[in-house]
Amino acid sequence: MQEMSNEASVALSAEVASKSEQIWVGVRLRPLNDAEKRSRNNSCWHVTSATSLKQSEVLGDRVSKSSITGDITTYTFDRVFSAETDSTTVYNDAAQRIVISGMQGINGTIFAYGQTSSGKTHTMKSIVSSGIKEVFEHIHNTPSREFLLHIAAMEIYNEVCRDLLKDSGASVRLLDDPERGTVAEGLTEEPVRSLEHLLQLVADAETRRQVGAHALNRNSSRSHQIIRLTIESRIPNKPTPAASAGGVAECSGLLLSSLNFVDLAGSERYSGTGANGQRLKEGCHINQSLLALGKVIRALTDGKSVAHVPYRDSKLTRILQHSLGGNARTAIVCTVSPAIEHLDQSKKTLGFAAAAKMVVNCAQVNEVQDDKALILRYQAEIAQLQEALAIARRQGGAAPASAHLQEQEQHLSKVEGEMRGVAAAREQAERRLRNLNNFILRAPSMASSDGERNQTLPVRGRALRGSWARTSWQPQHPLAAKEGSQPQSSPLYGLDLRASWAAPERRARAGCSDAADHISVASDEEWSSLSAGVAGFGGILPGETMLLDLVVPGLRERRRRQSKTSLSKKSSESMREYAQVPLVRLMLSLSRPHPLPLIS
Numbered sequence: 001m002q003e004m005s006n007e008a009s010v011a012l013s014a015e016v017a018s019k020s021e022q023i024w025v026g027v028r029l030r031p032l033n034d035a036e037k038r039s040r041n042n043s044c045w046h047v048t049s050a051t052s053l054k055q056s057e058v059l060g061d062r063v064s065k066s067s068i069t070g071d072i073t074t075y076t077f078d079r080v081f082s083a084e085t086d087s088t089t090v091y092n093d094a095a096q097r098i099v100i101s102g103m104q105g106i107n108g109t110i111f112a113y114g115q116t117s118s119g120k121t122h123t124m125k126s127i128v129s130s131g132i133k134e135v136f137e138h139i140h141n142t143p144s145r146e147f148l149l150h151i152a153a154m155e156i157y158n159e160v161c162r163d164l165l166k167d168s169g170a171s172v173r174l175l176d177d178p179e180r181g182t183v184a185e186g187l188t189e190e191p192v193r194s195l196e197h198l199l200q201l202v203a204d205a206e207t208r209r210q211v212g213a214h215a216l217n218r219n220s221s222r223s224h225q226i227i228r229l230t231i232e233s234r235i236p237n238k239p240t241p242a243a244s245a246g247g248v249a250e251c252s253g254l255l256l257s258s259l260n261f262v263d264l265a266g267s268e269r270y271s272g273t274g275a276n277g278q279r280l281k282e283g284c285h286i287n288q289s290l291l292a293l294g295k296v297i298r299a300l301t302d303g304k305s306v307a308h309v310p311y312r313d314s315k316l317t318r319i320l321q322h323s324l325g326g327n328a329r330t331a332i333v334c335t336v337s338p339a340i341e342h343l344d345q346s347k348k349t350l351g352f353a354a355a356a357k358m359v360v361n362c363a364q365v366n367e368v369q370d371d372k373a374l375i376l377r378y379q380a381e382i383a384q385l386q387e388a389l390a391i392a393r394r395q396g397g398a399a400p401a402s403a404h405l406q407e408q409e410q411h412l413s414k415v416e417g418e419m420r421g422v423a424a425a426r427e428q429a430e431r432r433l434r435n436l437n438n439f440i441l442r443a444p445s446m447a448s449s450d451g452e453r454n455q456t457l458p459v460r461g462r463a464l465r466g467s468w469a470r471t472s473w474q475p476q477h478p479l480a481a482k483e484g485s486q487p488q489s490s491p492l493y494g495l496d497l498r499a500s501w502a503a504p505e506r507r508a509r510a511g512c513s514d515a516a517d518h519i520s521v522a523s524d525e526e527w528s529s530l531s532a533g534v535a536g537f538g539g540i541l542p543g544e545t546m547l548l549d550l551v552v553p554g555l556r557e558r559r560r561r562q563s564k565t566s567l568s569k570k571s572s573e574s575m576r577e578y579a580q581v582p583l584v585r586l587m588l589s590l591s592r593p594h595p596l597p598l599i600s
């Protein structure tokens with residue numbers, strides 16, 4: 001992957017956010033495959049520059065008459081990739097900018113279009129895996145923000161949407177939401193814990209996709225696959241001046257975007273694929289939805305039908321609506337087989353590519369604004385209106401309501417309605433923010449930015465630098481041990497903490513026993529002392545494991561309390577040494593038992 005500096009990428013998103021832009025369209029030729037070589041096919045396309053290709057003039061004896069008689073046109077696109085171009089170059093040119101702007105709150109879609117066996121899956125697989133790596137690289141290099149990722153994956157098979165993150169491949173209904181557009185009801189949105197986790201989920205989804213063999217492709221995708229990454233990010237919690245005055249911590253705006261990676265099924269000619277039975281049925285559905293996609297593109301570009309774009313003609317176009325003429329940056333890689341026998345199909349693909357190039361999108365940065373102040377204003381206005389109405393009613397007595405009174409009442413209900421809308425949106429945003437706390441992904445440098453990493457820990461008279469204890473917390477639910485206990489309110493109350501040094505030599509230096517130090521969190525008070533410094537921590541979901549930084553202030557006090565509890569003598573000594581340090585930052589791996597009736 002090509003490096004893109006943070007400044008460059010910020011400039012990129014600012015530039016994108018301020019104007020409409022055409023869909024980026026590239027064409028990728030694949031090499032002739034063995035079967036094509038065996039049947040003495042020639043490559044019938046000639047890449048004339050980085051952005052253009054032309055039908056070769058020498059066509060051999062296998063080209064159909066209809067193809068020769070047409071004009072030999074030169075096609076120009078944003079980029080033309082020859083059969084020799086490697087996948088990294090394709091990713092860098094076609095997808096990288098979209099992935100990076102996705103990390104900055106701008107929706108993005110990258111999809112591959114082309115006839116069956118032209119190389120769509122080959123292309124999208126590498127774009128998805130490079131894109132995912134780019135996402136994590138971006139998180140790593142962006143210490144100023146915290147990120148939360150969710151992944152969803154679905155396929156449209158025979159015009160039925162199926163959830164690819166579920167083993168059962170459950171079917172999913174598409175609903176029309178007035179604000180969010182087309183929504184897949186109940187589609188699994190899996191929170192992402194790490195790069196490896198995400199790669200695994202994508203691999204699992206791909207194995208669930210419908211694949212079948214026909215004459216042109218032994219592993220032909222029989223469905224359109226959509227992998228969607230939802231990216232939320234924010235500046236870590238910092239009290240704003242207004243919040244400090246009111247004593248409430250507020251968060252800066254939340255950036256929210258989705259990145260869609262779409263691997264379409266390929267258009268098919270029955271004479272070419274030799275499909276029958278189930279394959280034929282699949283092929284019909286595939287061709288129909290691609291036809292609907294073509295109609296949408298034509299309607300968006302012919303200058304006449306923009307008032308009615310037939311997005312609703314297929315599930316594919318409903319799902320892609322925002323990516324075609326809407327709030328998203330879109331790139332299409334059109335894949336083409338170079339073989340003469342596919343010339344007609346390749347020309348159709350290039351025709352689609354040329355039309356798609358004319359579609360204009362209008363991407364913007366999606367920021368969830370803090371509207372607390374707006375709600376306060378509404379509340380003040382409502383109070384004023386209510387007071388004015390009460391006075392007017394008192395003065396009017398039993399007389400029929402005057403026109404002015406009616407007008408005021410209408411205005412009041414309008415303002416109340418508006419406030420309810422804002423409050424609902426705010427509540428939704430807050431829910432998202434709370435959720436964000438659970439799966440925060442951060443740059444490692446963020447955790448050490450305050451210099452604590454290099455503080456000196458006095459351990460047995462020796463200085464130990466850079467000592468972040470890596471600690472693993474093994475949850476033990478108190479209800480498992482103490483029957484009849486009441487559920488507690490503190491998120492992790494009752495969990496047992498085992499602090500153990502990561503490396504044995506470090507354990508030895510710190511004077512810890514090989515067995516993990518065992519600290520019982522025995523009360524709410526104990527827990528609040530422990531959790532006081534947990535930055536932005538809001539609980540974890542059942543069965544989930546997460547990594548987070550725990551800042552434990554006032555260890556001295558905690559140590560005093562703990563010495564009265566169940567610490568062994570040895571670990572008690574080592575805790576005394578910790579206690580010399582006013583502030584220790586621990587890297588924790590937390591996992592919450594399943595089920596745990598403590599937090600919703």
Ligand SMILES: Nc1ncnc2c1ncn2[C@@H]1O[C@H](COP(=O)(O)OP(=O)(O)OP(=O)(O)O)[C@@H](O)[C@H]1O
Nearest residue numbers: 030115116117118119120121122217220221265266
């Ligand atoms: N650029 C390329 N370089 C090398 N091999 C390629 C390239 N593109 C495609 N192939 C190979 O060609 C074959 C068909 O590719 P692929 O399955 O990606 O086609 P497709 O367009 O997704 O087909 P379908 O629509 O039938 O699913 C595969 O074996 C793939 O590895």
